[in-house]
Amino acid sequence: xxxxxxxxxxxxxxxxxxxxxxxxxxxxxxxxxxxxxxxxxxxxxxxxxxxxxxxxxxxxxxxxxxxxxxxxxxxxxxxxxxxxxxxxxxxxxxxxxxxxxxxxxxxxxxxxxxxxxxxxxxxxxxxxxxxxxxxxxxxxxxxxxxxxxxxxxxxxxxxxxxxxxxxxxxxxxxxxxxxxxxxxxxxxxxxxxxxxxxxxxxxxxxxxxxxxxxxxxxxxxxxxxxxxxxxxxxxxxxxxxxxxxxxxxxxxxxxxxxxxxxxxxxxxxxxxxxxxxxxxxxxxxxxxxxxxxxxxxxxxxxxxxxxxxxxxxxxxxxxxxxxxxxxxxxxxxxxxxxxxxxxxxxxxxxxxxxxxxxxxxxxxxxxxxxxxxxxxxxxxxxxxxxxxxxxxxxxxxxxxxxxxxxxxxxxxxxxxxxxxxxxxxxxxxxxx
Amino acid sequence: xxxxxxxxxxxxxxxxxxxxxxxxxxxxxxxxxxxxxxxxxxxxxxxxxxxxxxxxxxxxxxxxxxxxxxxxxxxxxxxxxxxxxxxxxxxxxxxxxxxxxxxxxxxxxxxxxxxxxxxxxxxxxxxxxxxxxxxxxxxxxxxxxxxxxxxxxxxxxxxxxxxxxxxxxxxxxxxxxxxxxxxxxxxxxxxxxxxxxxxxxxxxxxxxxxxxxxxxxxxxxxxxxxxxxxxxxxxxxxxxxxxxxxxxxxxxxxxxxxxxxxxxxxxxxxxxxxxxxxxxxxxxxxxxxxxxxxxxxxxxxxxxxxxxxxxxxxxxxxxxxxxxxxxxxxxxxxxxxxxxxxxxxxxxxxxxxxxxxxxxxxxxxxxxxxxxxxxxxxxxxxxxxxxxxxxxxxxxxxxxxxxxxxxxxxxxxxxxxxxxxxxxxxxxxxxx
Numbered sequence: 001x002x003x004x005x006x007x008x009x010x011x012x013x014x015x016x017x018x019x020x021x022x023x024x025x026x027x028x029x030x031x032x033x034x035x036x037x038x039x040x041x042x043x044x045x046x047x048x049x050x051x052x053x054x055x056x057x058x059x060x061x062x063x064x065x066x067x068x069x070x071x072x073x074x075x076x077x078x079x080x081x082x083x084x085x086x087x088x089x090x091x092x093x094x095x096x097x098x099x100x101x102x103x104x105x106x107x108x109x110x111x112x113x114x115x116x117x118x119x120x121x122x123x124x125x126x127x128x129x130x131x132x133x134x135x136x137x138x139x140x141x142x143x144x145x146x147x148x149x150x151x152x153x154x155x156x157x158x159x160x161x162x163x164x165x166x167x168x169x170x171x172x173x174x175x176x177x178x179x180x181x182x183x184x185x186x187x188x189x190x191x192x193x194x195x196x197x198x199x200x201x202x203x204x205x206x207x208x209x210x211x212x213x214x215x216x217x218x219x220x221x222x223x224x225x226x227x228x229x230x231x232x233x234x235x236x237x238x239x240x241x242x243x244x245x246x247x248x249x250x251x252x253x254x255x256x257x258x259x260x261x262x263x264x265x266x267x268x269x270x271x272x273x274x275x276x277x278x279x280x281x282x283x284x285x286x287x288x289x290x291x292x293x294x295x296x297x298x299x300x301x302x303x304x305x306x307x308x309x310x311x312x313x314x315x316x317x318x319x320x321x322x323x324x325x326x327x328x329x330x331x332x333x334x335x336x337x338x339x340x341x342x343x344x345x346x347x348x349x350x351x352x353x354x355x356x357x358x359x360x361x362x363x364x365x366x367x368x369x370x371x372x373x374x375x376x377x378x379x380x381x382x383x384x385x386x387x388x389x390x391x392x393x394x395x396x397x398x399x400x401x402x403x404x405x406x407x408x409x410x411x412x413x414x415x416x417x418x419x420x421x422x423x424x425x426x427x428x429x430x431x432x
Numbered sequence: 433x434x435x436x437x438x439x440x441x442x443x444x445x446x447x448x449x450x451x452x453x454x455x456x457x458x459x460x461x462x463x464x465x466x467x468x469x470x471x472x473x474x475x476x477x478x479x480x481x482x483x484x485x486x487x488x489x490x491x492x493x494x495x496x497x498x499x500x501x502x503x504x505x506x507x508x509x510x511x512x513x514x515x516x517x518x519x520x521x522x523x524x525x526x527x528x529x530x531x532x533x534x535x536x537x538x539x540x541x542x543x544x545x546x547x548x549x550x551x552x553x554x555x556x557x558x559x560x561x562x563x564x565x566x567x568x569x570x571x572x573x574x575x576x577x578x579x580x581x582x583x584x585x586x587x588x589x590x591x592x593x594x595x596x597x598x599x600x601x602x603x604x605x606x607x608x609x610x611x612x613x614x615x616x617x618x619x620x621x622x623x624x625x626x627x628x629x630x631x632x633x634x635x636x637x638x639x640x641x642x643x644x645x646x647x648x649x650x651x652x653x654x655x656x657x658x659x660x661x662x663x664x665x666x667x668x669x670x671x672x673x674x675x676x677x678x679x680x681x682x683x684x685x686x687x688x689x690x691x692x693x694x695x696x697x698x699x700x701x702x703x704x705x706x707x708x709x710x711x712x713x714x715x716x717x718x719x720x721x722x723x724x725x726x727x728x729x730x731x732x733x734x735x736x737x738x739x740x741x742x743x744x745x746x747x748x749x750x751x752x753x754x755x756x757x758x759x760x761x762x763x764x765x766x767x768x769x770x771x772x773x774x775x776x777x778x779x780x781x782x783x784x785x786x787x788x789x790x791x792x793x794x795x796x797x798x799x800x801x802x803x804x805x806x807x808x809x810x811x812x813x814x815x816x817x818x819x820x821x822x823x824x825x826x827x828x829x830x831x832x833x834x835x836x837x838x839x840x841x842x843x844x845x846x847x848x849x850x851x852x853x854x855x856x857x858x859x860x861x862x863x864x
Contacts, residue, residue: 021728078730084626139728180631184729193692197836198742199612199809201716202655202708203696208717209651216648219641223634260625260735264635276634284633285640286732287723292740297616297771299742300718303692308724310630310731339729377631379731404629404731 001416002116010112014092014101020075020139026052029074040119049143052135060128066429067128069157072111073137076103077404084406098409105401107163109410113396117422126430140341141381148384159354160385166397173362173370176393177355178347181313182379185340188306198299208290208305214333219283222266229325233316237279244350244374245274278375281314315345346383350374353432354390361424433848434548442544446524446533452507452571458484461506472551481575484567492560498861499560501589504543505569508535509836516838530841537833539595541842545828549854558862573813580816591786592817598829605794605802608825609787610779613745614811617772620738630731640722640737646765651715654698661757665748669711676782676804677706710807713746745777778815782806786822789860797853
């Protein structure tokens with residue numbers, strides 16, 4: 001195993017604040033990856049896009065019949081709120097066997113273990129491997145559709161190893177077969193030409209109130225989405241999906257404790273709760289803003305108010321269709337929808353041979369039954385590659401990794417098994 | 433008339449940056465007032481409070497049967513944003529017949545003309561006059577309730593001349609009979625122990641959604657407040673109020689242009705619009721906050737969300753009663769209400785003899801029909817004195833005075849008529 005090499009590369013990689021939403025650290029991350037891929041014997045290059053560049057690296061194996069495409073992203077979520085980090089987000093810090101930094105679990109450690117597996121296998125690499133590492137995943141991968149279209153030949157493969165993964169709450173390795181889709185957007189309510197004294201509020205239409213009313217009509221208090229037509233294209237779980245759902249362990253008390261809540265939304269429990277987590281779409285409020293937010297009070301009627309939100313989509317919902325429905329919903333409230341972007345959901349069947357290869361490898365490496373997840377609640381541009389090949393995902397994270405939150409971490413002891421899992425998956429893929 | 437004296441005192445008074453919110457200029461203002469009151473023959477003293485001191489000054493007239501209490505405040509709003517002032521806020525500057533400085537209209541010129549009237553009348557003062565000048569009006573008058581309670585005997589009077597006033601948009605003098613009350617507060621929705629990845633949103637109760645639903649139930653899209661019991665204590669306008677309403681001029685097109693809106697809330701127009709402005713309470717959103725507000729998108733389920741709001745109250749609504757109803761409303765949504773403070777509304781009937789005396793005096797001095805305003809949309813601690821005596825308000829400001837805003841001003845030509853109005857009001861009060 002490559003423990004020392006992996007940790008050394010990973011800490012260097014984590015020190016680069018490659019936050020796509022804030023435009024920092026992009027070139028530094030690209031340069032590090034380029035050098036690293038070349039150092040492990042890959043043919044690597046940087047391909048420019050309309051946005052952040054893509055790093056492409058390939059290692060051919062003479063006589064290999066199969067090719068694996070490995071998808072990762074070098075960008076990470078913004079680290080805010082900074083005050084909640086126990087150590088600086090871009091200064092990787094070990095505490096209690098964990099390595100804390102923004103991007104550890106999502107998804108710098110996964111790339112590190114995958115490169116480490118290729119490096120360790122050296123001339124014994126059983127398949128051709130192509131790495132695609134993009135830099136805009138955390139802002140919706142706007143350049144990736146054109147990139148995949150324009151470089152289809154370079155990306156041709158028999159299977160795709162997707163970016164994310166880790167252990168479930170019991171410590172069992174997860175094998176993920178798909179991702180929910182997502183639509184991000186911001187809704188901005190327009191009002192008077194400037195902020196007014198709130199004494200006018202009895203007679204002036206308020207964008208903040210309009211926003212409240214428009215939002216309240218989108219989702220019921222129990223979480224059911226009430227946007228007309230929202231559920232029209234939702235595919236119901238089939239028998240294989242139901243079996244996979246039943247196999248998913250869910251310690252509800254532990255989950256509530258982990259999330260810091262006393263009850264699930266709308267009183268969900270049992271299989272209905274599992275089904276919601278895996279197969280249900282929803283609309284989330286990410287942020288509310290508008291008017292006075294300082295100390296004390298200020299009698300202002302703000303000229304605008306806004307909400308950032310995301311819509312979690314399941315097969316066969318389509319983000320363009322949902323966006324059209326949202327635009328129609330918001331228009332009568334004098335609310336504009338801006339900055340909409342996202343991806344459709346994507347799935348590979350739970351009984352696909354590539355999924356089985358990943359699960360078999362996990363069973364051997366971890367010596368326990370893996371958890372096969374039909375869909376993860378998180379999203380990604382998997383649909384672009386799923387159109388071309390089966391996709392499966394696993395990695396070095398864990399249930400308490402705090403992805404997208406302060407104090408993101410992995411367990412250092414998970415690095416070596418994650419690398420071994422990749423290596424064995426390559427063997428099994430070669431034998432398919 | 434006292435033009436020279438008034439302007440001299442006023443400019444000296446305006447040079448003192450007596451900003452209660454920032455703790456500046458308090459003692460200087462108190463000393464200036466003490467010397468000025470003594471210089472015009474008043475028995476003046478400084479009374480300490482838990483906050484800024486109160487200046488109390490009295491001039492007795494042998495044989496007078498009536499006493500007028502004059503309420504003003506020596507503190508002013510903060511001058512920020514400084515960059516928008518055309519001349520320094522505490523360097524009174526004449527331009528185009530106006531005197532610009534923070535506090536001119538609110539309410540240093542009014543006190544100047546009132547002292548000037550007492551000075552000019554000298555031994556011919558027809559009533560006893562007591563001045564109460566506090567230093568915390570712009571921060572909610574926290575010490576005034578105890579002061580009024582503890583010094584009731586010193587404040588005993590037949591009527592109160594309130595601090596504010598001026599001319600309406602047509603140039604007619606306004607006689608104001610009351611103020612709306614206000615309740616400021618912040619509602620904070622509690623949720624998971626920390627910000628979560630929004631993929632959990634399908635199963636985790638969201639404070640942002642809870643806030644949206646709680647708020648949506650408080651006010652209908654047309655502006656009607658739907659908080660149970662909100663209107664219970666609202667006194668309906670009587671015939672005299674209706675007559676006063678009809679006399680209020682309102683150029684709707686001009687008002688819409690001034691506010692930068694295309695329609696009034698809920699399609700209000702005509703007398704219903706006037707009634708809303710004068711006699712209707714409402715709930716305003718001053719600010720919304722929670723979750724991610726930065727650039728781009730962030731898939732977070734925020735652990736809390738909050739709203740700052742103000743409730744505009746009319747007679748006989750009570751802020752404590754409304755607060756209790758709000759607490760009961762918000763509680764089931766896991767929402768706390770914090771930082772609640774404000775004042776009840778207060779009014780004197782439009783046909784009260786004291787109001788008539790003020791209107792009659794205005795008619796004679798300005799040679800045009802005054803506008804009698806039953807209630808102003810702005811608020812103040814009038815209720816403390818209205819419990820003891822009728823209150824009426826008029827002064828030297830104008831429609832474009834920019835109270836609480838940059839480039840606050842009065843017209844210099846308004847000082848002498850304002851002083852004459854005070855003097856004639858004293859005569860009419862003596863004759864009641």
